[in-house]
Amino acid sequence: MIKMRNKFLFYSLAMVIFNVHSCYAVTLEQIYSVALQNDSTFKSAMMLHAADVEEKNISKAELLPHVKLDYQNSPHNTQHREYQQQTLDNKTKNVSQKEKYNSSSASITVTQTLFDYGAYENYKSSTFKSLMADEKYRNDLEVLFLRITEDYLDILNKGDKLDQINKQLSTYYSLIKINKALFSAGEGSSADVAETQSMISQTEVKKISAEVDLEESETKLSRELKVQHVSYSSLAKFDKKKFKQILISPNEITRWEQLTLAGNHNITSANLNSEAMRYKVRQSYSGYLPTIQLYASHSLNDSNTETTVNQKYDTNSIGIQISMQLYNGGGTSAETRRSEALYEKAMYDKDSETVDALTRLHKNFVYVANSNLIFKQASLAVKAAEDQLTAMKASYKEGQKDNSDLLNAVQQVYNAEVTEKDAIYRYFNSYLAILYSAGKLDENSTHYISSSFR
Numbered sequence: 001m002i003k004m005r006n007k008f009l010f011y012s013l014a015m016v017i018f019n020v021h022s023c024y025a026v027t028l029e030q031i032y033s034v035a036l037q038n039d040s041t042f043k044s045a046m047m048l049h050a051a052d053v054e055e056k057n058i059s060k061a062e063l064l065p066h067v068k069l070d071y072q073n074s075p076h077n078t079q080h081r082e083y084q085q086q087t088l089d090n091k092t093k094n095v096s097q098k099e100k101y102n103s104s105s106a107s108i109t110v111t112q113t114l115f116d117y118g119a120y121e122n123y124k125s126s127t128f129k130s131l132m133a134d135e136k137y138r139n140d141l142e143v144l145f146l147r148i149t150e151d152y153l154d155i156l157n158k159g160d161k162l163d164q165i166n167k168q169l170s171t172y173y174s175l176i177k178i179n180k181a182l183f184s185a186g187e188g189s190s191a192d193v194a195e196t197q198s199m200i201s202q203t204e205v206k207k208i209s210a211e212v213d214l215e216e217s218e219t220k221l222s223r224e225l226k227v228q229h230v231s232y233s234s235l236a237k238f239d240k241k242k243f244k245q246i247l248i249s250p251n252e253i254t255r256w257e258q259l260t261l262a263g264n265h266n267i268t269s270a271n272l273n274s275e276a277m278r279y280k281v282r283q284s285y286s287g288y289l290p291t292i293q294l295y296a297s298h299s300l301n302d303s304n305t306e307t308t309v310n311q312k313y314d315t316n317s318i319g320i321q322i323s324m325q326l327y328n329g330g331g332t333s334a335e336t337r338r339s340e341a342l343y344e345k346a347m348y349d350k351d352s353e354t355v356d357a358l359t360r361l362h363k364n365f366v367y368v369a370n371s372n373l374i375f376k377q378a379s380l381a382v383k384a385a386e387d388q389l390t391a392m393k394a395s396y397k398e399g400q401k402d403n404s405d406l407l408n409a410v411q412q413v414y415n416a417e418v419t420e421k422d423a424i425y426r427y428f429n430s431y432l433a434i435l436y437s438a439g440k441l442d443e444n445s446t447h448y449i450s451s452s453f454r
Contacts, residue, residue: 025234025235025236025237025453025454026230026234026235026236027236027450027453028149028152028236028446028449028450028453029443029446029450031148031152031221031225031230032145032148032443032446034225034227035144035148035224035225036144038224038225038226038227039144039148039224039225039226040224040226041140041144041147041224042140042141042144045136045137045140045141046137046140048133048136049133049134049136049137049140052129052130052132052133052136053130053133053134055126055129055130055133056123056126056127056129056130058126059119059122059123059125059126060123060126062113062116062119062122062123063113063116063119063120063123064112065110065111065112066110066111066112067108067109067110068108068109068110068111069106069107069108069109070105070106070107070108070109071104071105071106071107072103072104072105072106073102073103073104074102074103074104075102076100078098078099078100079098079099079100079101081096081097081098081099101310102302103302104300104301104302105299105300105301105302106299106300106301107297107298107299107300108297108298108299109295109296109297110295110296110297111293111294111295111321112293112294112295113291113292113293114292114293114294114320115289115290115291115292116286116291116292116293117282117283117285117286117289117291118283118286118287118289118291119286119291121279121280121282121283121285121286122279122280122283124279125276125277125279125280125283126276128272128273128275128276128279129272129273129276131272132269132272132273132276135265135268135269135272136265136269138265138439139265139266139269139439141442142265142436142439142441142442143436145432145441145442145443145445145446146432146433146436146441147224148221148224149428149429149432149446149449150429151217151220151221151224152221152235153425153428153429153449154217154425155214155217155218155221155230155232155235156232156235156237156238156425156453157421157422157425158210158213158214158217158232159214159232159233159235160237160238160421161210161418161421162207162210162211162214162232164414164417164418164421165203165206165207165210165414166207167414168203168410168411168413168414169200169203169204169207171410172196172199172200172203172407172410173200175196175403175406175407175410176193176196176197176200179192179193179196179403180193191403192402192403195403195404195407196403196407199407199410199411214232218230218231218232235453236450236453236454237453237454238421238424238452238453239452239453239454242451242452242453242454243424243452244451244452245371245372245375245427246431246448248365248368248369248431248434251369253361253362253365253366253369256361256365256434256437256438257358257361259438259439259440260357260358260361260437260438260439261354261358263438263439263440264353264357264437264438264439265439266353266356266357267350267353267354267357268439269353270346270349270350270352270353270354271350273346273349273350274343274346274347274349274350276346277339277342277343277345277346278343280339280342280343281336281339281340281343283339284332284335284336284338284339285336287325287328287331287332287335287336288332289324290322290323290324291322291323291324292320292321292322293320293321293322293323294319294320294321295317295318295319295320295321296316296317296318296319297315297316297317297318298315298316298317299313299314299315299317300312300313300314300315301313301315357437360433360437361433361434361437361438364429364430364431364433364434364437365430365434367426367427367430368427368430368431368434371423371427371430374423374427375420375423375424375427378416378419378420378423379420381416381419381420382413382416382417382420384416385409385412385413385415385416385417386413388409388412388413389406389409389410389412389413392405392406392409393406393409428449428452431448431449432445432446432449
């Protein structure tokens, strides 16, 4: 019943995304729900996790008792024997005998490892690898949230830019009508008409480029979700009135560095991998040591060999088996050197992951920490550009400003609006990247972002 409800939810969400004319805007949470069901990269990570966690069970099995059953039944056997036989008068004669018989054997054997240094160290190594698989899975889940959010915001950002270009074009088309009217009345010049037409043509080229960029982003997310088409028009749009800058807590970079060192999944995975490789080095030493097994067996044999035809045996055995390599061509020494090199590599990988995680954290934290000033200045720039355009239109009507001044003012408004939107979308991505660095990103972390869209 639960699976049916999950499928119903998935298909309902997919229908909303498929239908670009739907009256319901697709939210980030709905995108996540479909991604969890359909994203191939995440599904691959799930299967890898399911495979990796079994390594511990496989290595553990080598330390547990093994029970083996063997059974053989040969109902059709023929034996031809030739031998010499002494007669009553002390002479010998050759005798030939052919016999048909049934043969069967059955045995059950129980073995228990008493000492196997390699198997024991391999089990301890696989324990860390199992924990590492869990950390990788958690990281893959966070990467899914981060990637889908970035793709979602990328579509919205490119769609907003396209809307701003259309708004800019609308202004230019209104202006060229004025230019042509003034030119027809003898109050304007052909230069003004040509200048405005040039800006229109350049902006049309920008529009085509923006449409291509938007289509690429829509296609990318659609393929990740395995849906027909995700369109900008179907997504919830950014609402500046609903946007509120969140105060990131804690507000000190040193504290976030501590959280990253403790919670970053890549760093934790690297730490676990280095421990697993350390036990692999110890496992390689097992080539110099013996293995000891306790065994017990019970067997039933009926004419099992050519010398026991028509004989039955019931045999019980119990004992200890010791095995040790005396020489294997230097393979043990080579395996030890290989394991030590891989352990050193794992230590360097751990340092590299730590540096990368802290570098990304610092980059995104600095931006978020300064975002209040960035938003303030970006908002002031938009307001100043709009005021300048309003004043420029009035001055243009009075003949105090020329056509070039007006076109430049329109471009300044567009540039300021794009800068402001870029700052907001970068803030969203940086905020999520900080949480990801510390291993604290989940579906609930994006509720703040979703609240800024309608």
